[in-house]
Amino acid sequence: MNTTLLDLAVITSGIMGYFISISLVTISFYKSRANNYFALTLFLLSTLTLLSWFDLENIFLHFLSIIMLEFLVAVTLFTYFLIQIQHEYLKKRWYKWLYFPFIGSVIIEVFISFSDFVLNLYNPDLDALLFYIKENGCFVYNVILIFWGRYLVKKSNSISEAKKRWLLRLNFFIICIVVIWFISNIEFYVFDSEYIVDFLSILLSVFLWWILYYGVFKLQIIVQKEEIHQYLITKKTHDTKVKKRINETTASKIITQLYILMDKEELYKNPLLSRLDLATRLETSEGYLSQIINQEINKSVVQFVNEYRIEAAKNLLQNPVFNKYSIEAIGLEAGFKSKSVFYSTFKTNLGMSPGAFRKLQKTS
Known part of the structure; x- marks a missing residue:
């Protein structure tokens, strides 16, 4: 019974996460370039939550679970922070290379799947090693971009203090998720259990979408207030x-x-x-x-x-x-x-x- 209730809670929260993601890109009140990236981040987090909670045998869903969508989450969230603070990094040529780890992960998994199902060259030891490298590399990549984004937000002078507080709070919440993710990896490799992984899924499913929605709504109010203020200054x-x-x-x-x-x-x-x-x-x-x-x-x-x-x-x-x-x-x-x-x-x-x-x- 308890398991059924938890499954229902995760499914419901995942659907809510998708609903909010769609709302961010379709409702005029929320529409903005920054929120497009934030919607994608929330969509990916909801997908990762559902994929980690349910052990589905579908080939496509299995492929999604191993291509390390976490690489993509790191970049979309980092981009969201850059847009909010109007940082010049967005215009740099090297910026697009931030997507390379995710693209590389997809290419590797396509190659492994081809070798396994077409050429029958499946090597479990190599597959395990690659997964270990990607899992830990993904964690390091997320940590770098999250703290880099936090540093840029704190350093920025182009935004109001109210917006800066919201962005730092959001960043701190993501840091908390990464910390739990790190602890869950230790638990898995040292104790061969996944209790904290389950806790991480529950945390994402129950709290993440609400806090992010609240943050987006409040931040959008601040953005609108600033737009009104700038308009009044120009027309004064x-x-x-x-x-x-x-x-x-x-x-x-x-x-x-x-x-x-x-x-x-x-x-x-x-x-x-x-x-x-x-x-x-x-x-x-x-x-x-x-x-x-x-x-x-x-x-x-x-x-x-x-x-x-x-x-x-x-x-x-x-x-x-x-x-x-x-x-x-x-x-x-x-x-x-x-x-x-x-x-x-x-x-x-x-x-x-x-x-x-x-x-x-x-x-x-």
Whole structure:
């Protein structure tokens, strides 16, 4: 019964892995060159999980299990990291040679299969030796590319800190899988058992697709946020809001400077902006800042900052240019630190959710 349940769990998770892979290359929200490689990586990992868990006698599936798809996983994942950090290695001629170990593995297996089934020259000792070399060579190759990719991500200055954190977390998770893979090889060759191999299959089938999906989704939100930000920078023009607000307000010097900071420098777009940050920039105390905002504007500091964020979000939501972007990405660009905070603040201020507001703008 337990074995049947585990088999069902592995099959279900493998199917989910395939489903997510297909989603990454077909759904417009996820479509990107980087995600194409990531989808292929996830597809290969799902295939390896199913092949390692089930001992199928099909000739084609057996061939897939021995051509070392792990060589291909290493390259597609490495390529995914290179695209995300926009690294120049992608333009180098030697880059394509990274696929050679996988191609070489396929050629060797085709030659061995031909010798075995056509020429009847099967040599079990040679076959075992080649498998041993490929298995260990594949492990070393994966380790090199995974840690190389991690080094390049940490060194990169072309991506945001949020994207870098996601890539490093993903890389760390893959490192954990490789470590378990290494331990399973030791167990197999030293103790002639495969308990850890089974654990590795379960780990991949149950957790991998969920964590990767979560990482891809969050990373895509960050990518969209950055695209919105870059678009706004290129379209930014001189704004007279500051002057208009000041003229309409009998403002003190601090309030005047506050408007300048918010309108010109857009400090509200910093999700970690605090009352202390504002007070420091205005060279005053937190208490006095709260007091003067309350006296002259009749709002708290949080309300004052959030009104700017709500206004920025409204402008993005009602602009058709940003219809292709998710509401969460728009909330992040407006300065909210999370989807839940954005939704609750927006609904409190306008009486409707950001999604409802966007739909209303489309139909009006």
